[in-house]
Amino acid sequence: MTSTVPESFPPRACPFHGDASITEPGPMTKVTLRSGQEVWAASRHADVRTVLTDPAFSANRANPDFPNPTGRRFQQDRGLKPSLITLDPPEHGPARRAVLGEFTVKRLAALRPRVQEIVDAHLDAMLAHESRTADLVEALAQPVPSLVICEQLGVPYDDHEFFQSRSRTLLSRKAAAGDVRAAADELRAYMDKLVGEKEPTPTDDLIGRQIAKHRAEGTYDRDALVSLAVLLLVAGHETTANMISLGTLALLQEPEQLALLKADPSRTPAAVEELLRQFTIAEFVTSRVAVADTEVGGVTVKAGEGVLTLGNAANHDPAVFAEPDRLDVTRGARNHIAFGYGAHQCLGQNLARVELRIVFDSLFARVPTLRVDVPVSDLPFKDDATIYGLHSLPVSW
Template sequence: MKMVQPVVIDLLELSPDFIRDPYPVYAKLREQGCVHHVQTPYGEQMWLVVGHDACRTAFTDPRLSRDWRRSGNVGQILNAAPDNPALAHMLMYDPPDHTRLRRLVAREFTARRIEALAPRVQQITDELLDAMEAKRERRADLVNDFAFPLPMTVICELLGVPELDRQTFRNWSHEMVARTSPEAQAAAYAEMPQYLIELIEAKRAEPGDDLLSVLIHAADDDGDRLSPDELIGMCVLLLIAGHETTVNMIGNGMRALFAHPDQLADLRADFGLLDGAIEEMLRYDGPVETCTERLALEDVEMGGVVIPAGSTVLIVMADADRDPTRFEDPNRFDIRRDARGHIAFGHGLHYCMGAPLARMEGRIALRSLLERFPEITGVCDDAMLSWVPGMLIRGVRELPVRW
């Protein structure tokens, strides 16, 4: 087969509205092939993998690496030095290092621990809804008043992060996953580890019943344990992944319901549809648009196209879950659809370990919200909303609602 080296495609030239609605652009690319060399809205050149089968294959291809630290190319994707301890976590490694780190954390991040959080998640949810209900104007920002503080409080309590520091963590997290400038991202990567060093030392001196205290002292059967840098890196990963996905799962899910009032009415009438509705929300407009960047360790051929060694590769999960070869009429939002098989939480080695926590928080949050405010609705059109920058996290910064 003759290999083709495609021209660089400017995503904004395909659609000036790409940030708000990238799905038509991805669909157009998918019709032409599964691999494309593109320029992102932020001027970076990347290789995109689109289509359900191609994305699943790419997730399991060992030639597409996450080990940017060992490659020395961290600066290609982040404004942080390779030895920054914030990067010493399992999402930045390939096996066998990834296998070791995931095993150490998975021992403590169990289904039993997650399910035990449900009463506290319900309590936090009810308190946030009480505060919303007290607003005399019957209006709120669903992101800042509900979707953000719920998972942020849960993950901070789980890890043992003091309450007063949570807004600071939010700012650091935003810069790490969707930077406003290279300088701001570099500052976040410098400041968060420094704070965590002090927090870990405090937990080491006076352990609590939180996950961080457990991780400090946890060891496997061979006596292996997380190093000081790995503790910092794991905290960074759990704090960021532990709230960013859930915030935007709730926000995107509610936007989809507002845009489809028949589906919203059906869900209000029968909460037995809730589990399926959450899976459809994840498929239809999930919180993670593309995977974290992969590094091509060698020339990689996919679909008759060669991705050159050293290239940055993004696997477009958002497009995989709108592929008509996998989901019938994929652009239709249908809470009764069997949406199993979506890859909103990734696929393969790096499948999101926190997916059960996100689903549990989503179930409690959405049911409680719709029971408390059955007439809740969005206030403004999507075109007027402020969107999270970048191509990693998909969601809005604010979501004005009324009831």
Template sequence: MTQPAPDAHASDTPVAFPQARSCPFSPPESYARMRERPGPTRAVIPSGKEPWLLTGFTDVRTALSHPASSSDARHPAFPALGDGEQQVAAELRPFIRMDPPDHTRVRRMLVGEFTVRRVREMRPAIEAICREQAEHLLSLPTPADLVSEYANRVSTTVICRLLGVPMEDLEFFRRITSVAGARNSTAQEVGAALGELFALIDRLIDEKAEDPGDDLISRLVNGPLAREEITRHSLLSQIGITLNAGHETTRNMIPLAALDLLRNPDQMDLLRDDPGLWPAAVDELLRHLSVADVITLRVATEDIPLESGTIPAGDGYIALLGAANHDPEAFPDPERLDLTRTQRNHVAFGYGVHQCVGQNLGRLELEVALRVLFERVPGLRLAAPLEELPQRSASTIFGLDEVPVAW
């Protein structure tokens, strides 16, 4: 057992974690109570481990940018929340769960794919994809599900286009990712779906070595893999995590962001009056909704001193991004969606060396998907009581399973 942080809530009973949201647009209410007390909070997670929870904006940023902050899932104290998650991450070693210098080497291979210029070049293709999917939505009887009939179709098409997954494999990709990400899938079903995903990527690696295209997998196969800078096993994992991280986040954000705007008509009016506000709106929606709240699982390899206490060496911790983004010290009146907010330093994309490598693409995709949706479906409205919408609270990225809409 590790030594408690000197001024943390060591004497308290650990709080059960993860916790559900009572409102889909805000992180769990308990975060505010934890933040009011000095020091990290001791939690107990389903595996029985007891990591610390960080809830203050400054603490979260300090810890995530500290060199002793490890993302390596092979560490015994790694605070994985899902069943089997630690074992899978330890075996596959996706770079989101690696430390420098290994992490730096892999990230350098990918970062050029997501520069502002590269992503800007993708704008016409993303607009065409969103328009096509809005037409698909409009062709359906109401109520229709905004998650499966729009958001998921947009996010899977964009990520497959970027990576070079052929369009004929798109339906197959949609099916396996929906099983892998579903709340009611068993560990066995998730394992089988991941196996199918890896078999697909494995096949694509061979095809793109023979016949390269203008896509991310082709460039990795004919660059770092051909030069033996990365093993085939590692390349499979890195492509797998990029597909997954790039698809699930935007799939979950699009419907939540659409509902958040619909329930704030004053903010929608601002966007109608000044479409130049869209980029700022996307950042405020990212802050407000903080869908990747619990993704930042870490272990302190040395003592990490924080403003509010110390994380002792060897302990696991979770830097709660939603809590940091709703810290009133950093964002006054944090529960309010305010598209005119001037602070852009939210941590919805994380902080430190793992800060989201796909954030330029994520921002653009959200902007285009929401703009096209409201332009093509101006009468969009929620067709079920908000309280009845099923939450994906068991998954790492928060979202709603189904959002019935009409127009």
């Protein structure tokens, strides 16, 4: 059976679930992308995990057969080093290990007080509004992770409007290919200049430490570091920002679930996992292309065939998650794949968890009367972006 992914991506059937056309977990199915490319869609939890761990599948987006839901294709056609998320073994392992030390439990524990300071400062500013109203995206969800990742990387936060606007274009499903390429080029040029400024005297931040580390090992590659820094900057603020706004909305829509967190903040870690599972905002990021014939879910995927890994459908698979469409902050299921799975699982996942836990605990403790000012149906969801979220969230208290 073959179905078609429409030219214009449909909104999620429910804001809290997957795209209307391909949301239910089921057998491996052929779908036709807007470009006309026919690929497999893996929607069951087990099938998605198989695709993300089987060496027969490649993450190389330069492969012309790689599934591309947006219809745009960006190959490494100018001699630029590929991003970490596009590398396959044997290159991927050493590249990932080189930066993994920046995201250790010890380093993140040391970061917690600073994240708390950032959250408190933004809540102070929000609560100072005489109108007792705010756009939660603008007041909290966007600036907190942006400032955190800027400080971690060593990127000047004063430049946040520049990189946030380019990130929005880069992640847009509707932007013209030329605009997306221009945004990517501008981000890369910005980061290349910043890395160059740090090279004479490496600073005590992720970029500076990577310069010093690789120089000491004789493996320094400026282009590769620029690619990594752009990836971390974009992913580090876009994903967590969207989860803050969506998670806040979901909890406000479920007062009984929110009451459980207010009564016992020790439940927040489990609630964060449940919200990550429920939204799975990076729906298509982990897709793959087969480089050898292999079997998945009872069908043979041939070399050269692409596979869309539908993480949101997989995270609502009733074979794995009982009553998957119900938000249950006590579920505590860490077997979701909102951060991907296998060797390419998100580097910054534990940083995201730290930020989300601190934000939700602080927000609902300090603003117990928080409420959304418009019906959910009137909210501007990011149906036009490859990372799902909210463009704005009007609230009052």
